[in-house]
Amino acid sequence: MLAMYVASKPQLARVPDVGNVQDQTFSVEKALATKPDVAILADWQYKALGADLARLESAGIPVVVIDYNAQTLERHLASTRVLGEVTGETARAQRIAADYRQVVDTITQRVAKAKRPQPRVYIELGDKGPAEYSYTYGKNMWGAMVQLAGGNNVAAPFVESWGAIHPEQLMASKPEVILIAGYENVSSPTAMQIGQAIPAGNVQQRLKGFTQRAGWAGLPAVKNGRVHAVYHGATRSIMDAALLQYLAKTLYPDLFKDLDPTATYLGFYQRYLPIRPQGTFMLGINGSDKP
Structure with a gap:
């Protein structure tokens, strides 16, 4: 950008x-x-x-x-x-901070009130493509976001900050929701590519490639179509509010029907920044940005 x-x-x-x-x-x-x-x-x-x-x-x-x-x-x-x-x-x-607090408070309060079992979640940076497991996250970045959204991060017992999880450990964890993060510029032709100027069809095609990993067909997330692509470029900034909403919505679709994470993401640019991104920034394997 x-x-x-x-x-x-x-x-x-x-x-x-x-x-x-x-x-x-x-x-x-x-x-x-x-x-x-x-x-x-x-x-x-x-x-x-x-x-x-x-x-x-x-x-x-x-x-x-x-x-x-x-x-x-x-x-x-x-x-x-x-x-x-x-x-x-x-x-x-102060306005930006207040907006962010409202996003987090809305998510944490609804999840706490609902008292649901925490869905098991796995998030990976898909920069290496399906052939090789890349970074997942423990206590920070996506791992911390999973916790805020009320999920059970299956990598947390095995990864302190970030690093790869052993495939057998992932299989045993049986994640119910999987998110693959990516950028616009990738070196591998099969890496997760998502972001500015990236068409939804391209994102969906690459996302499906990850579901074809050995053993993944039997994972609950894959069997139930709860596999998603997310834009890694929006993390490590206040704009992760939109991705936090998307994560919460993938975990608890019925609790967050009213949220529109893509509108939140693009709305931040409209209110505070001089550019207007166009592309794909979050997408489910079904081709929709609404989990």
């Missing part, structure tokens, strides 16, 4: 490239050369940079840490409010 943002706000093309913490190309020298007023880092970036942070701070650059990776209500709200303070947009940040 970067090209869309640049087309809308051409000044973004002039933002200097200082590297990436994840692939260890981040350059403190380049960052210092931009003479920033503040450095905003994700919690994992702050931890990864370690001693390099002292060079920023010694240059008089305050370091602000936010954390959307934990995917918890508390940290999402705190991070959003901090960004509001830093940017001078406190009222805007």
